[in-house]
Amino acid sequence: MKRPVAVVGVGQTHHTSKRADVNVAEMVREAVDRALLDAGLEHDDIDAIVLGKAPDPLEGIMQPEQYLAGALGAHLKPIIRVHTAGSVGCTTALTAATHVASGLYGRILTIAFEKQSEGNAMWALSPNYAFTQPMVAGAGGFFAPYCRAYIARSGAPGHIGAVVAANARENAGRNEYAHLRDPMTVEEALNSMMLWEPIRFLETCPSSDGAIALVMANEDHARRGPRKPAWLKAGATFTEPMYVPGRDQVSPLAGRTCAKWVYDKAGIRDPWNEIQVAEIYVPFSWYEPMWLENLGFAPLNEGWKVVDRGDQKMGRHLPINPSGGVLNTNPIGASGMLRFGEAALQVMGRAGEHQVGGVKTALGHAYGGGAQYFSIGILAAEL
């Protein structure tokens, strides 16, 4: 970064399938209030606001940042709205970081949310558009063929997806904010209904209501804050088109390019050994081994071996998604910022019961579209 940028406050809602007690504004405000409290700040201290969420039809409010301006303390401040599909939460946090790195803004409030219960996500995301081949199977049906291709390419055994899901659930059990927290075994995952073969019911993400807010600040403000900041060492978003002939949808080049770029900027040569925890965007269990490869944590076709060895579990070599991840909490637009925010909490040492020991460097990751949008942030305990 041209100028150091830090996360100095993190706030999130308890995520659940339906927040019937609050409207969209009030739900988002819970996360904002907690982030400001965490940072020891008030709205007056904030110079600008960066808001991200997934498609507007999920709540049926167009550009909701305009309606939310008053609720977010944005009155007479700059606010912008980012939308980069599923990656948006992480990209929004990185956009906030860019604002701080520019030197123009000292402290930024950044927010991501989704209140999926207001509408019907299945309808909002894949209705039958005119002249477009209908998406005949929903999001799972879109991604499942790539999971199948991964299995075919890598020779991964069939239980890997269930192992990922069970581990994620075990982790979510330690995260008071997670949506799904009931214990679940590998066998239960394996015996759950096959929805979109090879993806089973317990290997898919839920539909959640929730929000997360972060306060990001420059070095001066970060050092004067009440808590130990999480420093952003590097962050980037890379994107690729859908219909490039020969595009590798299993391990997209945009993801590999993005990972290499941030590792170079952060001075990381060996991510497997230099990063202590990773929050990666896994909406369907098989994406965990796929992204382990895409992110350079494992050689090509060997991501599943990490899972099979258990090296991704808490207390092992590289805990993946100690928060429980997207598999257990998925307010779509917020999911990417939750990864980024959880990575920040880990390097701050404030992740509570799901804290990983001795974290110096953490990775937050999100992807979106047809595995086209990639967004990665590297957070560190020391500048």
Place this chain on the structure above:
Amino acid sequence: MKTFPKPATIEPMSQRMNVEFPYKRSTGEVVGRFLAGLRDQKKIWGLRVSRQGVVVPPQSYSEVDAKAGGEWVEVAETGVVTAVAEVTRPIEGLHPSSEPFAFVLVKLDGADTALAHVVLDRLDRLRVGSRVRATWAPDGERRGTIRDIEAFEIVD
């Protein structure tokens, strides 16, 4: 080798369709009680919040400084028009009337902000500054929405 015909030679292909989405919006405490006041009490409530005074219709926070909370204040069903937009050709499926009507902002007596609503009659006499009074949907037909106030009518 065949190349694509020029646009002028191709009959455009188009399709009209209505994109329909149902939503069930959670109101929250303040909006929900305000709407219940319209439905159950035929009363209009405002919330006194930080740096805005009595806001009608209320949110659970100040839109000026984002501070939460406030105290309920009942305001009058009469007030003064602060802005008028006279719709001569209503838009089907969007506007609340199929006859010419006016959108208005009304600052109710006792309120510090103005409420957006409609005036349906005597549009020729409607001005910024006109005094108006709320008219209500009949008992049993109020559903707990802002349209429980049917409209505002000019007070002579």
Place this chain on the structure above:
Amino acid sequence: MTKLRNVAVVGFAQAPIVAADEHHTGPEMLYPVVQAALESAGLERSDVDYQCAGSSDYVDGRAFSFSQVLEVMGAWPPVQDSHVEMDAIWAAHLVWVKMQAGESEVAIVCGFGKTSEGSPSHVLNLQLEPFYAAAIGLDPTSTAALQASAYMARSGADDRALAEIASKNRAAGAKNPDGQLREAATPEELMATPWAVKPLREGYLAPIGETATCMVLAVEGRAEKICDRPAWIHGVDHRIELQALGSRDLSRSESTTLAARNAFEMAGLASASAADVVELGSTNPAEELILRDALGLPASARAQGGPAINPSGSAQCANPLMNTGLLRLAEGFRQLSGRAGERGVPGAKRAVVHASAGHGLQQNIVWVLGTERRWS
């Protein structure tokens, strides 16, 4: 003012603004525009290190609409990219911030929106607070009319004052080959047009239009090599206000005043009157009068002297959603870089550019552009 990085607008292209392009999808409209913008700047796509688009899913009537334009923006091999669900002028602002952060040297900004495919009245209703405002059925013309009535009541401006402003813009728009509505009209002719929503007449409003746009921005060191006469960014700021129409003074644009003050301070510009050109994102004459008031410009179309206001004809002559703002910035570039043709303001050295979003001028951005570098 701290020293910032000199960044300039160095290229721009747009599709013709039309009521409906029946032959092309949004991405298909954008494809030749990106090509033309790169060509005008003498750039290969690989010279560009960042891209950002501005568009709206609701305007295009499909979720993830922006992901389709990746197919035509040149995103292979993969590129650094973002998208704002806003008018593309905010994408340009994000690029400028990105360049201040040292994260980009040469970038493209794309705007697109198939306005003709939807009903802007229905779509823009959804921007409003859902329980009290959207539920009443407010549409953007009606909220603009509410605002106009509040301004007229406060200022005493009458229908003729609006007609004179509208007529001035129509005359300017007639000279703009890239505009949509290109017929001059006298105040009397416009005052004879029917009410759209009273106090706004049909003659005061832009027809529905759509286009696609692409702007190239570059930092000092690159900009001069790309463009013979770059338009340097001297200052910029944007601000939003609370949305509720009845909770703010609709007759004024407080957020414009604040954004302008900050942008002018950054630019070292005493006032809007000190500029040679002022391009406003007003979609009707009442908005223009409110913005003139907010910027300290004369309240009458007949005022002599001072900057040329809205040489393009303004958004009153073409309002292609999601591009309207970026077109204002493009006009500033065209005026300062000798690309404005017949409507060019002779010797223009500094331009003030404004754009707006939301109902009743809720969100506003103000730029100052200059023919010389701001910081040395």
Place this chain on the structure above:
Amino acid sequence: MSEPPKERVKYIDTNLNLPYHYYAGDYKALYLRALKDKKILGSRCSKSGKVFVPPVIASPETLAPCDELVELPHRGIVTTFCVVNVPVYGREIEIPYVVASVALDGADVSLYSLIQECAAADVHMGIRVEAVWKPDGERQGDHTDIRYFRPTGEPDAPFESFIHRL
């Protein structure tokens, strides 16, 4: 009473109904109209020679125009697929059913289509398939004109030939 009712209105039901008028664009229009004549059209990149189906105006890979029109065979291979066991809104298909990426012979990108006339369990990567059309007179010039693809019984394509172009 000095307060509004404690018992609040909990929800507001809103049914959004937005009128749209979509244009297919010329390339898609030609493609869809050709389906009526049992033709599958693609476009060839003027720079790389690669073929896109449905046809695109420009190659996302080279950014060069794709203005050459090509007609593609009705056969290809299943590169990868998904067996769907959940009913999806708006589709009345007996479950389980298969949706697949179908790489038509001569095309460089795949179509997304249903595979029918065989058990879901019999579909596998590399299986060769052919288009099954609606009968003459019933085709409308839209995506439903190809009802689905079905196995041809030809030998499978070798794994290496498609695994990196799904």
